[in-house]
Amino acid sequence: MQRDLIYKIAKNEFILGDESLHGEEHWSRVEKIGIYLSELTGADVDVVRIFAYLHDCKRENEMEDPGHGERAAELVKKLSAEGVLQLGEKSLSELIYACYHHNKKSKSSENINILTCWDSDALDLWRIDIVPDPNWLNTKEARSRKLISFSYKLFEKYKK
Ligand SMILES: [Fe+2]
Incomplete structure (x- = not known):
């Protein structure tokens, strides 16, 4: 996975600045959680890591921004068309779906790659x-004490 390139693209697209709650520190924690969670769920870690960097990079404000998932999905399509993102058809459509729907209350899927993105x-x-309320988490692995405590420790570390 072309992490440095994808990070650069996300940074470049992002307009909310370094202090944003939806910015690069969040992306980096979602990536770390995603790597750990993917080991347990068997998800495609590349899809989850790319999602971590791109899903919020098209946000235009810190609050309600109902269009940002759709804009992130559009960016994924564009990067793929340009040959920057080199994913197989299945992974690409999962990534697009995961980005597009990640901020929708009605989101649903049975695809483990997509669910692992959302849980991360x-x-x-x-x-x-x-x-994180276990009722909002889609996978049993994300609901485990192990993951809840891993994600909390990660957050604590960044706070310092
Ligand atoms: Fe996010």
Whole structure:
């Protein structure tokens, strides 16, 4: 996975600055949570890591921004068309779906790669003073004590 390139692209697209709750520190924690969670769920770690960097990079504000998932999905399509993202058809469509729907309340999927993306994002809710509620998490692995405590420790480390 072309992490440095994808990070650079996300940074370049992002307009909310370094202090944003939805910026690079969040992306990096979602990536770390995603790597750990993918080991347990068997998800495609490349899809999850790319999601971590791109899913919020098209946000235009810190609050409600209902279009940002769709804009992130559009960016994924563009990067793929340009040959920057080199994913197989299945992985690409999972990544597009995961980005497009990640901020929709009605989101649903049975695809483990997509669910692992969403759970990795949800496990970083500590940063906005929300304890990840097991009822919101899609995979049993994300609901485990191991992952809840891993994500909390990660957040604590970044706070310092
Ligand atoms: Fe996010």
